[in-house]
Amino acid sequence: MKMRKLALCLLIAFLFTSFAGVVGAEEPFSVAAIFQTAIEEPWDGVIHQACLKAEKELGIKYEFAEKVSAADFEKVLREYAERGFDLIVGDAFLAGEEPSRRVAKDYPEIAFAFGSEFGPVAPNYSVFDNWIHEPAFLCGIIAGRLTKTNVLGVVAAIPIGEVNRLVNAFKAGALSVNPEIKTKIAYIGGWFDPPKAKEAALAQIEGGADLIYAERFGVFEACKEKGILAFGNMSDQNELAPEVVITGPVWDMYPTIEFAIEMVKKDAWVSMDLGEWSMMAKGGARLAPFHGFEQKLPAEVLQEVKDIQGKILNGTSRVPVVEEPPVSD
Incomplete structure (x- = not known):
């Protein structure tokens, strides 16, 4: 009889601890992203x-939706919010600006962080952007030193602030070392139109x-x-055309994502401008590797870039x- 009671007690204790473990188990931190x-x-x-890096290194749960049209943007975003994601990120430029703010207002308990040309909104809507004008300036220095025609080209998306500052920085970098530079600038009128970008580049090449x-x-x-020769943008794009891509500004969003996750976990999330996490000093921007172009570029040019980069990093x-629209020469 005593053995039966002991066995029953042990069974109850096991079931209780198992149930408590299930109840107490934490759901992984969840991030959703919406891309246009x-x-x-x-x-x-x-x-x-x-x-993806946060999913691997921090153990978060990650889902995303891509190629979301302007008509569907708010609907998809609300679906993520209804599912209770801890952090929702994405690209709000143009079509997503107003709907992302509307949804964030309706779900104040969720942290929102969106790429935007406008400001944050209390209590939960933060903004970020690709502040890679610093490495764009360094690319301009390289271009200004290497050009033989004194004519450079830039093919960009749309003449808005976050694009203009990259174009202006590249042009300023070139002029800082070669005041004879002329820069031809073309906007393709959209975010993704490779045939049109190629056509614009060919026209610039024909122009010198x-x-x-x-x-x-x-x-x-x-x-x-x-x-x-060319410079990439946003990421290390050498593998796309190793024979022509010297380097380029790299935007690393991981410091921003890591910081955002940390703040939400600490229950310290507030609306803020996360821009500093996308700059060189915080590790959010850098020059892409030269991938062998170190042996092709003049040593004095590489040293000049290294010296100026050091000054940017130490302030x-x-x-x-x-951010004003640049003038095409």
Whole structure:
């Protein structure tokens, strides 16, 4: 009888602890992302890669929706909010600006962080952007030193602040070392139109440009055809055209995502501008590796870039942020 009672007590204790363990088990931190373009597009791709890294290194749960149209943006975002994700991130530029703010207002208990050209909104809507104007300036220095025609090209998306500041920084970097530089600038009128970007690059090459900053996809194809060197944008794009891509500004969103997750976990999330986490000093921006171009570029140019980069990192040099539409020469 005593043995039966003991066995029963042990069984009850086991069931209780098992049930308590199930009840007490924490759900993994969850992040959802909503993208207006395909994740192959560099801007949204950088955010996606940062979330994938957080999934691997921080053990979060991650879901995303890509190529979300303007008509569906709010619907998809509300579905994520209804499912109770801890953090929702994405690209709000243009079509997503108003709907993302409306949804965030309706779900104040959820943290929202969106790429935006506008400001944060209390209590839970934060903003970020690709503040990679510093490495864009460094690319301009390289271009200004290497050009033989004194004509550079830039093919970019849309003349809005976050694009303009990259174009202006590249142009300023080139002029800082070569005041004779002329820069031809073309906007393709959208985020992802490789054929149009290629066409614009070919026109610039015909106009004398011998180095091109490819702010958008499509430029490398033109450069390969014509034997022109180029600079990538957003990510390390050397593998797309190793024979022409020298380097380029790299945007690393992981510091931003990691910080956002940490703040939400601490119950310390507030609306804020997360821009500083996308700059060089915080590890959110850098130059892509040269992938063998170290042996092809003049040593004095590489040293000059290294010296100026060091000054940017230690705060003794600043790259001006100029968001007005640049003038094409």
